[in-house]
Amino acid sequence: MTRSDPHRRPLRHTYQEGPGFLFLATRGGRPPGPRQREDLTGLRFRIRCVRIAREEGIGAALALGASRASLHRWRRSYADGGIEALRSRPRGPIRQRLPAWLECIVVVVRLLTYWNSKRLAAEFTRRDIYPLDHHAVDALLADLGTARPSTRRERGPRYERSRPDELWHIDIKGPFWLQRAPGVHTKVWIVGLIDDHSRYLIGLRVLPRPQTAPILAWLADCFELCGTPHEVMSDNGSPFVVWMPGVLTLFGKTLAELHIKHIRTQVNSPWTNGKIERFWGVLQSELLDREVFPTPEAAEEGLTRFAIYYDYHRLNGAIGWQTPAERWDGTPFTDQGFEYVPALEHLQGWLTELMSV
Helix, strand or coil, rough: CECCCCCCCCCCCCCCECCCCEEEECCCCCCCCCCCCCCHHHHHHHHHHHHHHHHCCCCHHHHHCCCCHHHHHHHHHHHHHHHHCCCCCCCCCCCCCHCCCCCHHHHHHHHCCCCCCHHHHHHHHHHCCCCCCCCHHHHHHHCCCCCCCCCCCCCCCCCCCCCCCEEECCCCEEEEEEEEECEEEEEEEEEEEECCCCCCCEEEEEEECCCCHHHHHHHHHHHHHHHCEEEEEECCCCCCCCCCCCCCHHHHHHHHCCCCCEEEECCCCCCHHHHHHHHHHHHHHHCCCCCCCCCCHHHHHHHHHHHHHHHCCCCCCHCCCEEEHHHCCCCCCCCCCCCCCCCHHHHHHHHHHHCCC
Protein backbone atom coordinates (compact mmCIF):
# COMPACT_ATOMS: atom_id res chain seq x y z
CA MET A 1 0.00 0.00 0.00
CA THR A 2 1.39 3.40 -0.95
CA ARG A 3 0.11 6.89 -0.47
CA SER A 4 -1.32 9.19 -3.17
CA ASP A 5 0.57 7.65 -6.08
CA PRO A 6 0.70 3.90 -6.84
CA HIS A 7 4.06 4.42 -8.56
CA ARG A 8 5.59 6.31 -5.65
CA ARG A 9 8.84 4.80 -4.46
CA PRO A 10 8.34 3.68 -0.87
CA LEU A 11 10.44 5.26 1.87
CA ARG A 12 13.84 3.65 2.24
CA HIS A 13 16.58 4.28 4.75
CA THR A 14 19.98 5.35 3.47
CA TYR A 15 23.01 3.38 4.48
CA GLN A 16 26.73 3.99 4.67
CA GLU A 17 29.72 1.96 5.76
CA GLY A 18 30.87 2.04 9.34
CA PRO A 19 33.68 0.31 11.24
CA GLY A 20 32.86 -3.05 12.78
CA PHE A 21 29.59 -3.39 10.89
CA LEU A 22 28.82 -3.70 7.20
CA PHE A 23 26.27 -0.91 6.78
CA LEU A 24 24.63 1.47 9.25
CA ALA A 25 21.44 3.43 8.68
CA THR A 26 22.11 7.15 8.88
CA ARG A 27 19.54 9.10 6.85
CA GLY A 28 21.49 12.35 6.88
CA GLY A 29 24.14 11.17 9.33
CA ARG A 30 27.89 11.61 9.04
CA PRO A 31 30.63 8.98 8.92
CA PRO A 32 33.10 8.79 11.78
CA GLY A 33 35.93 11.21 11.03
CA PRO A 34 39.52 11.08 12.24
CA ARG A 35 40.04 11.72 15.92
CA GLN A 36 41.07 15.26 16.68
CA ARG A 37 44.69 15.57 17.76
CA GLU A 38 45.30 16.65 21.29
CA ASP A 39 46.37 20.25 21.86
CA LEU A 40 50.13 19.84 22.44
CA THR A 41 50.51 23.44 23.56
CA GLY A 42 48.59 22.79 26.76
CA LEU A 43 50.48 19.55 27.42
CA ARG A 44 53.84 21.27 26.95
CA PHE A 45 52.78 24.05 29.34
CA ARG A 46 51.83 21.55 32.06
CA ILE A 47 55.12 19.68 31.64
CA ARG A 48 57.06 22.95 31.87
CA CYS A 49 55.22 24.03 35.02
CA VAL A 50 55.95 20.71 36.73
CA ARG A 51 59.64 20.84 35.71
CA ILE A 52 60.08 24.46 36.87
CA ALA A 53 58.36 23.68 40.20
CA ARG A 54 60.73 20.75 40.76
CA GLU A 55 63.91 22.59 39.71
CA GLU A 56 63.34 26.22 40.77
CA GLY A 57 60.46 26.05 43.24
CA ILE A 58 56.70 26.67 43.46
CA GLY A 59 57.01 30.44 43.12
CA ALA A 60 58.80 30.24 39.78
CA ALA A 61 56.14 27.86 38.43
CA LEU A 62 53.31 30.12 39.59
CA ALA A 63 54.99 33.03 37.80
CA LEU A 64 54.36 31.21 34.50
CA GLY A 65 50.61 31.82 34.95
CA ALA A 66 49.36 28.56 36.44
CA SER A 67 47.09 28.62 39.50
CA ARG A 68 48.23 27.03 42.73
CA ALA A 69 45.42 24.41 42.63
CA SER A 70 46.21 23.42 39.04
CA LEU A 71 49.92 23.21 39.75
CA HIS A 72 49.31 20.97 42.76
CA ARG A 73 47.05 18.70 40.68
CA TRP A 74 49.61 18.49 37.84
CA ARG A 75 52.46 17.64 40.21
CA ARG A 76 50.40 14.92 41.85
CA SER A 77 49.38 13.48 38.47
CA TYR A 78 53.00 13.51 37.27
CA ALA A 79 54.13 11.71 40.40
CA ASP A 80 51.47 9.02 39.90
CA GLY A 81 51.73 8.44 36.15
CA GLY A 82 54.44 10.55 34.56
CA ILE A 83 53.88 12.61 31.41
CA GLU A 84 51.02 10.35 30.29
CA ALA A 85 49.04 11.45 33.34
CA LEU A 86 49.37 15.12 32.30
CA ARG A 87 47.40 14.64 29.10
CA SER A 88 44.03 16.37 29.11
CA ARG A 89 41.07 14.09 29.71
CA PRO A 90 37.37 14.87 29.64
CA ARG A 91 35.98 15.66 33.04
CA GLY A 92 32.81 14.24 34.49
CA PRO A 93 31.68 10.65 34.87
CA ILE A 94 33.65 8.02 32.98
CA ARG A 95 31.68 6.58 30.09
CA GLN A 96 30.61 3.01 30.68
CA ARG A 97 31.27 0.80 27.69
CA LEU A 98 28.27 -1.31 26.73
CA PRO A 99 28.71 -5.09 26.50
CA ALA A 100 29.58 -6.29 23.01
CA TRP A 101 26.40 -8.37 22.66
CA LEU A 102 24.30 -5.36 23.63
CA GLU A 103 26.04 -3.10 21.12
CA CYS A 104 25.30 -5.65 18.41
CA ILE A 105 21.59 -5.76 19.31
CA VAL A 106 21.34 -1.95 19.46
CA VAL A 107 22.83 -1.64 15.98
CA VAL A 108 20.52 -4.31 14.52
CA VAL A 109 17.43 -2.74 16.11
CA ARG A 110 18.54 0.65 14.82
CA LEU A 111 18.77 -0.76 11.29
CA LEU A 112 15.35 -2.38 11.41
CA THR A 113 13.39 0.38 13.15
CA TYR A 114 15.47 3.56 12.96
CA TRP A 115 14.54 4.39 16.56
CA ASN A 116 16.39 7.33 18.11
CA SER A 117 18.56 6.99 21.22
CA LYS A 118 15.83 7.89 23.72
CA ARG A 119 13.43 5.36 22.25
CA LEU A 120 16.11 2.67 22.13
CA ALA A 121 16.94 3.26 25.79
CA ALA A 122 13.28 3.22 26.84
CA GLU A 123 12.45 0.09 24.82
CA PHE A 124 15.43 -1.90 26.12
CA THR A 125 14.77 -0.81 29.71
CA ARG A 126 11.01 -1.38 29.85
CA ARG A 127 11.21 -4.70 28.02
CA ASP A 128 13.72 -6.00 30.61
CA ILE A 129 16.49 -6.49 28.05
CA TYR A 130 19.10 -4.21 29.62
CA PRO A 131 18.87 -0.95 31.64
CA LEU A 132 20.09 1.54 29.04
CA ASP A 133 20.78 5.25 29.29
CA HIS A 134 20.20 7.24 26.13
CA HIS A 135 23.56 9.02 26.53
CA ALA A 136 25.32 5.66 26.21
CA VAL A 137 23.33 4.93 23.05
CA ASP A 138 24.20 8.37 21.67
CA ALA A 139 27.89 7.70 22.27
CA LEU A 140 27.69 4.29 20.61
CA LEU A 141 25.93 5.66 17.52
CA ALA A 142 28.46 8.52 17.31
CA ASP A 143 31.34 6.06 17.45
CA LEU A 144 29.80 4.02 14.64
CA GLY A 145 29.17 7.06 12.45
CA THR A 146 25.38 7.24 12.75
CA ALA A 147 25.12 10.49 14.72
CA ARG A 148 22.82 12.89 12.89
CA PRO A 149 23.19 16.67 12.91
CA SER A 150 19.91 18.19 14.00
CA THR A 151 18.42 21.64 14.38
CA ARG A 152 16.23 22.50 17.29
CA ARG A 153 12.69 23.06 16.12
CA GLU A 154 10.57 25.71 17.72
CA ARG A 155 7.59 24.02 19.33
CA GLY A 156 4.13 25.47 19.02
CA PRO A 157 1.55 25.60 21.79
CA ARG A 158 0.80 22.16 23.24
CA TYR A 159 -2.22 20.90 25.12
CA GLU A 160 -3.37 17.69 26.73
CA ARG A 161 -6.62 16.86 28.47
CA SER A 162 -6.37 15.61 32.04
CA ARG A 163 -8.50 12.44 31.69
CA PRO A 164 -9.47 9.91 29.02
CA ASP A 165 -12.70 10.48 27.08
CA GLU A 166 -12.56 14.26 27.43
CA LEU A 167 -11.47 14.83 23.82
CA TRP A 168 -11.18 12.54 20.82
CA HIS A 169 -9.43 13.39 17.55
CA ILE A 170 -10.87 12.15 14.25
CA ASP A 171 -9.36 12.46 10.80
CA ILE A 172 -9.41 10.93 7.31
CA LYS A 173 -6.21 10.18 5.44
CA GLY A 174 -5.78 9.23 1.84
CA PRO A 175 -6.11 8.27 -0.81
CA PHE A 176 -4.06 5.11 -0.38
CA TRP A 177 -3.60 2.53 -3.09
CA LEU A 178 -4.16 -1.22 -2.79
CA GLN A 179 -2.18 -3.26 -5.31
CA ARG A 180 -4.57 -5.99 -6.43
CA ALA A 181 -2.23 -7.12 -9.22
CA PRO A 182 0.78 -5.72 -11.08
CA GLY A 183 -0.46 -2.46 -12.58
CA VAL A 184 -3.94 -2.78 -11.00
CA HIS A 185 -4.65 -0.53 -8.02
CA THR A 186 -7.70 0.35 -5.91
CA LYS A 187 -8.05 3.70 -4.16
CA VAL A 188 -9.20 3.74 -0.50
CA TRP A 189 -9.20 6.09 2.49
CA ILE A 190 -8.52 5.43 6.20
CA VAL A 191 -10.41 7.07 9.05
CA GLY A 192 -8.91 7.09 12.54
CA LEU A 193 -9.96 8.07 16.06
CA ILE A 194 -7.54 8.79 18.97
CA ASP A 195 -8.05 9.80 22.60
CA ASP A 196 -6.25 13.05 23.49
CA HIS A 197 -5.07 12.21 27.03
CA SER A 198 -3.85 8.65 26.53
CA ARG A 199 -3.12 8.56 22.75
CA TYR A 200 -5.23 5.39 22.76
CA LEU A 201 -6.22 4.39 19.23
CA ILE A 202 -9.94 3.89 19.50
CA GLY A 203 -10.51 2.72 15.96
CA LEU A 204 -9.34 2.50 12.33
CA ARG A 205 -11.48 1.78 9.31
CA VAL A 206 -10.82 1.40 5.58
CA LEU A 207 -13.33 3.30 3.42
CA PRO A 208 -13.89 3.10 -0.35
CA ARG A 209 -15.04 6.74 -0.29
CA PRO A 210 -14.64 9.50 2.35
CA GLN A 211 -18.39 9.75 2.94
CA THR A 212 -20.28 10.69 6.09
CA ALA A 213 -22.68 7.72 6.36
CA PRO A 214 -20.07 4.94 6.74
CA ILE A 215 -18.06 7.16 9.10
CA LEU A 216 -21.09 7.62 11.36
CA ALA A 217 -21.84 3.89 11.34
CA TRP A 218 -18.24 3.17 12.38
CA LEU A 219 -18.35 5.98 14.95
CA ALA A 220 -21.45 4.44 16.53
CA ASP A 221 -19.54 1.19 17.00
CA CYS A 222 -16.70 3.13 18.67
CA PHE A 223 -19.17 4.82 21.04
CA GLU A 224 -20.67 1.45 21.94
CA LEU A 225 -17.26 -0.08 22.71
CA CYS A 226 -15.49 2.85 24.39
CA GLY A 227 -18.23 5.19 25.59
CA THR A 228 -18.89 8.74 24.44
CA PRO A 229 -16.44 11.62 24.82
CA HIS A 230 -17.24 15.16 25.88
CA GLU A 231 -15.74 16.62 22.69
CA VAL A 232 -14.63 15.49 19.24
CA MET A 233 -12.09 17.47 17.20
CA SER A 234 -11.89 17.29 13.42
CA ASP A 235 -10.48 19.32 10.57
CA ASN A 236 -12.65 21.11 8.03
CA GLY A 237 -13.01 18.22 5.60
CA SER A 238 -16.28 17.78 3.73
CA PRO A 239 -17.52 14.79 5.80
CA PHE A 240 -17.29 16.91 8.97
CA VAL A 241 -18.24 20.49 8.08
CA VAL A 242 -19.89 22.52 5.36
CA TRP A 243 -18.74 25.83 3.93
CA MET A 244 -21.95 27.67 4.93
CA PRO A 245 -21.59 29.28 8.41
CA GLY A 246 -24.02 27.98 11.02
CA VAL A 247 -25.18 25.00 8.94
CA LEU A 248 -24.51 21.57 10.44
CA THR A 249 -23.66 18.52 8.39
CA LEU A 250 -25.04 15.10 9.21
CA PHE A 251 -21.87 14.51 11.22
CA GLY A 252 -22.40 17.67 13.27
CA LYS A 253 -26.10 16.93 13.82
CA THR A 254 -25.33 13.42 15.06
CA LEU A 255 -22.83 14.73 17.59
CA ALA A 256 -25.26 17.41 18.73
CA GLU A 257 -27.97 14.80 19.32
CA LEU A 258 -25.52 12.86 21.51
CA HIS A 259 -24.58 16.07 23.40
CA ILE A 260 -21.00 15.86 22.16
CA LYS A 261 -19.30 19.16 21.39
CA HIS A 262 -17.77 19.32 17.91
CA ILE A 263 -14.50 21.29 17.80
CA ARG A 264 -13.18 22.29 14.38
CA THR A 265 -9.59 23.26 13.73
CA GLN A 266 -8.62 26.50 12.05
CA VAL A 267 -8.27 26.37 8.30
CA ASN A 268 -4.80 25.28 7.13
CA SER A 269 -3.74 24.44 10.70
CA PRO A 270 -3.22 20.65 10.82
CA TRP A 271 -1.01 20.93 13.94
CA THR A 272 -4.14 21.82 15.95
CA ASN A 273 -5.21 18.22 15.42
CA GLY A 274 -1.61 17.15 15.87
CA LYS A 275 -2.08 13.93 17.84
CA ILE A 276 -3.95 12.19 15.05
CA GLU A 277 -1.65 13.75 12.45
CA ARG A 278 1.35 12.35 14.32
CA PHE A 279 -0.32 8.95 14.32
CA TRP A 280 -0.62 9.00 10.52
CA GLY A 281 3.15 9.40 10.31
CA VAL A 282 3.65 6.39 12.61
CA LEU A 283 1.18 4.31 10.61
CA GLN A 284 2.90 5.21 7.35
CA SER A 285 6.44 4.41 8.51
CA GLU A 286 5.70 1.32 10.61
CA LEU A 287 2.99 -0.40 8.55
CA LEU A 288 2.11 1.07 5.16
CA ASP A 289 5.72 1.42 3.98
CA ARG A 290 6.49 -2.15 5.08
CA GLU A 291 3.54 -4.18 3.78
CA VAL A 292 1.49 -4.44 0.59
CA PHE A 293 -2.24 -5.14 0.92
CA PRO A 294 -4.00 -6.57 -2.15
CA THR A 295 -7.60 -6.16 -0.91
CA PRO A 296 -9.57 -3.97 1.50
CA GLU A 297 -10.12 -7.03 3.70
CA ALA A 298 -6.36 -7.61 3.96
CA ALA A 299 -5.83 -3.93 4.73
CA GLU A 300 -8.52 -4.06 7.43
CA GLU A 301 -6.85 -7.09 9.00
CA GLY A 302 -3.45 -5.37 8.91
CA LEU A 303 -4.85 -2.20 10.51
CA THR A 304 -6.52 -4.23 13.28
CA ARG A 305 -3.25 -6.02 14.00
CA PHE A 306 -1.37 -2.71 14.07
CA ALA A 307 -3.98 -1.09 16.36
CA ILE A 308 -3.46 -3.83 18.97
CA TYR A 309 0.30 -3.34 18.79
CA TYR A 310 -0.03 0.46 18.97
CA ASP A 311 -2.32 0.45 22.01
CA TYR A 312 -0.83 -2.36 24.11
CA HIS A 313 2.77 -2.97 23.01
CA ARG A 314 4.21 0.25 21.54
CA LEU A 315 5.82 2.72 23.96
CA ASN A 316 4.95 6.37 23.36
CA GLY A 317 7.53 9.02 24.18
CA ALA A 318 4.94 11.81 24.45
CA ILE A 319 3.39 10.16 27.54
CA GLY A 320 6.58 9.19 29.34
CA TRP A 321 7.35 5.97 27.46
CA GLN A 322 4.12 4.30 28.48
CA THR A 323 1.73 2.43 26.24
CA PRO A 324 -1.56 4.19 25.44
CA ALA A 325 -3.43 1.38 27.21
CA GLU A 326 -1.58 2.11 30.47
CA ARG A 327 -3.02 5.61 30.43
CA TRP A 328 -6.39 4.65 28.99
CA ASP A 329 -7.51 1.99 31.48
CA GLY A 330 -4.41 1.00 33.45
CA THR A 331 -3.60 -2.15 31.46
CA PRO A 332 -0.09 -3.13 32.68
CA PHE A 333 2.82 -3.43 30.27
CA THR A 334 4.30 -6.91 30.68
CA ASP A 335 6.22 -7.42 27.42
CA GLN A 336 9.57 -9.18 27.59
CA GLY A 337 11.98 -8.65 24.72
CA PHE A 338 10.73 -8.06 21.17
CA GLU A 339 8.02 -10.70 21.12
CA TYR A 340 5.20 -8.31 20.17
CA VAL A 341 7.13 -5.79 18.04
CA PRO A 342 6.25 -6.55 14.39
CA ALA A 343 9.57 -5.34 12.95
CA LEU A 344 11.63 -7.21 15.57
CA GLU A 345 9.68 -10.30 16.62
CA HIS A 346 11.84 -12.51 14.37
CA LEU A 347 14.82 -11.55 16.55
CA GLN A 348 13.31 -12.90 19.78
CA GLY A 349 15.08 -16.26 19.63
CA TRP A 350 18.43 -14.64 18.84
CA LEU A 351 17.94 -12.10 21.64
CA THR A 352 17.11 -14.82 24.18
CA GLU A 353 20.20 -16.77 23.17
CA LEU A 354 22.47 -13.74 23.53
CA MET A 355 21.01 -12.77 26.91
CA SER A 356 21.39 -16.32 28.25
CA VAL A 357 25.05 -16.47 27.15
